[in-house]
Amino acid sequence: xxxxxxxxxxxxxxxxxxxxxxxxxxxxxxxxxxxxxxxxxxxxxxxxxxxxxxxxxxxxxxxxxxxxxxxxxxxxxxxxxxxxxxxxxxxxxxxxxxxxxxxxxxxxxxxxxxxxxxxxxxxxxxxxxxxxxxxxxxx
Numbered sequence: 001x002x003x004x005x006x007x008x009x010x011x012x013x014x015x016x017x018x019x020x021x022x023x024x025x026x027x028x029x030x031x032x033x034x035x036x037x038x039x040x041x042x043x044x045x046x047x048x049x050x051x052x053x054x055x056x057x058x059x060x061x062x063x064x065x066x067x068x069x070x071x072x073x074x075x076x077x078x079x080x081x082x083x084x085x086x087x088x089x090x091x092x093x094x095x096x097x098x099x100x101x102x103x104x105x106x107x108x109x110x111x112x113x114x115x116x117x118x119x120x121x122x123x124x125x126x127x128x129x130x131x132x133x134x135x136x137x138x139x
Contacts, residue, residue, distance in 0.1 A: 001028070001029050001103075002025055002026075002028075002029060002032060002103040002104045003029060003031055003032050003033065003103055004032075004033060004035065004100075004101065004102045004103045005022050005025055005026055005032060005033065005034045005035065005102065005103065005104055005106060006034075006035050006037065006093075006096070006097050006100075006102040006104070006105045006106070007019055007022040007034050007035070007036045007037070007069070007106050007107075008037055008039070008089075008093045008105065008106070008107040008108075008123075008127065009036055009037070009038055009065075009066050009069055009108070010038065010039075010065060010066075010089075010108075011038075011064075011065025011066055011068075012108055012110060013108075014108025014109050014110045014138060014139065015069070015107070015108035016068055016069060016108075017108060017138050017139070018106045018107055018108040018136075018138040019036075019068075019069035019072060019073070019106075020072065021106055021136060021138050022034050022036075022106045023072060023073060023076045023078055025104070025106070025136075026076075026078040026079070026080075027076065027078060032078070032079070033078075033079045033080065033081065034073065034078055034079070034080040034081075035080070035081050035083060035100070035102065036066065036069060036070070036073070036080055036081070036082045036083070037082075037083045037084075037085055037093065037096060038065070038066050038082070038083075038084050038085070039084075039085045039086070039087060039088075039089040039092045039093060040084060040085070040086050040087075041087070041088060041089055042086060042087060042088070066082065070082060083096075089123045090123045090126030090127055090130075091126070091130075093105065093107070093123070093127050093131075094126065094127055094130040094131050097127075097131050097132070097133060098130075098131065098132045098133075102133055103133060103134075104133055104134045104135070104136060105127060105131050105133060105134070105135045105136070106135075106136045106138065107123070107124045107127055107135065107136070107137055107138070108124065108137075108138050108139075109122070109124050109137050109138060109139045110122065110124075124137045
C-alpha cells in the first residue's frame with residue numbers, strides 16, 4: 001500500500017516510536033522503502049558551531065540522535081535511506097515530501113525542543129496541514 005515512506009526523525013522518544021511504526025508499515029508491503037530525514041535547523045546549527053568548534057563532533061552528535069532508529073531498521077531488514085536536510089523543520093519536511101512523491105509521512109507528535117514547540121507551533125502540525133499525502137502523527 002505505502003511503498004515510499006518518509007520518516008521524519010530528530011532523536012526524540014516520539015520520533016523513535018514513529019520509527020517503529022514506519023518499520024511496521026514497511027514490512028506490510030513488499031518493496032517498501034523508508035526515507036528517514038533529519039532536518040538540521042539553521043538556527044540550531046549556528047549555535048552548534050559557536051558552542052562546538054570541532055565541526056566533526058557536531059556531525060557525530062547529529063548522527064547519534066538518529067542511530068537508534070537506523071539500528072532498528074537494519075535489524076528489521078527494511079530497505080531505508082538516511083538524508084540530512086537543512087532548514088526550518090516543518091517547511092523542509094513538507095517541501096521534501098511534496099517534491100519527492102512520498103506515499104505517507106510518519107512523524108512524532110513532539111520533538112526535542114518543547115519550548116520552541118509551545119511558542120511556534122509543532123512541526124507535526126505544520127506537516128499535517130501542508131503535506132500532499134497522508135501524515136501519521138505518533139504519540
